[in-house]
Amino acid sequence: MSKFGTDCLTQITIQPNSTILAGIEACQAAANTTFCYPPNGTRICAPAEDTPFFWPTGYYNNDSRLNLDYEGRPGVLFLRKNTGNGTQDFTPYLYDYKATEIPGVQNEKTIEMYFEERRLNDELDPMNLKTYHGPTLILVKTAEWPTMTSASSRATATAKSPYSSDDDDDDGKPKLHPGAIVGIVLGSIVAAVAIFFLCCRNCCCGAKRTPRPKVDKQKQAHLIDQGRELMEKRGGTTGNGGDKSKAAVSSANVGLVGNDGRSLDDLVRAEEARSAQRRVETADMPHGGVPPPKYTP
CATH class of the missing domain: 2.60.40 (Immunoglobulin-like)
Structure with a gap:
């Protein structure tokens, strides 16, 4: 030496x-x-x-x-x-x-x-x-200083001992390794990002939908009344002209709802039935509106 x-x-x-x-x-x-x-x-x-x-x-x-x-x-x-x-x-x-x-x-x-x-x-x-x-x-x-190889060996040996002597009391207990902790953190981040994108997509898609136009109830009632008046005026009209007018009124008011909850088409059909009934009753009566006497043998 x-x-x-x-x-x-x-x-x-x-x-x-x-x-x-x-x-x-x-x-x-x-x-x-x-x-x-x-x-x-x-x-x-x-x-x-x-x-x-x-x-x-x-x-x-x-x-x-x-x-x-x-x-x-x-x-x-x-x-x-x-x-x-x-x-x-x-x-x-x-x-x-x-x-x-x-x-x-x-x-x-x-x-x-x-x-x-x-x-x-x-x-x-x-x-x-x-x-x-x-x-x-x-x-x-004055002394032998450490070479690069020995210094590297000591650093490697130190790096392989992440736990101190105080950890001996916890032997046998489950421990989370750094890799497991990193996996948990990354999984949480990915899940949060996925939820965020799903929420954004739903919000964006909902914003793109066109809302159904609202029809004013007063306007609906007014249109129904107009339809009734028109049907009463043309109740006695026969032939193709009357049918075409009824069809035009019916097609123009499809989907409209009155105050009683019935659609205008239902009201038109009911009004037609009442008009037909009145025509039948009127046809059976003699001139003057007085029914004939009952036949007695």
């Missing part, structure tokens, strides 16, 4: 104290180097977050922007203002794939930092990107 180093600066111990800060201020005031802190050869415990960096602002152009980088040929520039300080994370990825191995030394690698300067007011070269060497640091691996 490899031995991991411990003689390195952690995220807490790498923060500059008052003595180091005084040296940084003097370096920034002199402005004759590309960087001030951390110095070359600083041993940093990896992985590390927010490792502080300081540089002299006067060494670079006043309106320039800087990119702190570990490759010297960045594909993506994270330009920051020339404030004289910044931070950098040293992740397991940087240690495994970007740092350089030290021959004969285990769990330690070197990584060189760079400054990319961009002057925005240069008219000849709009980019005007210039690279400066920064400090060369030593990353010390």
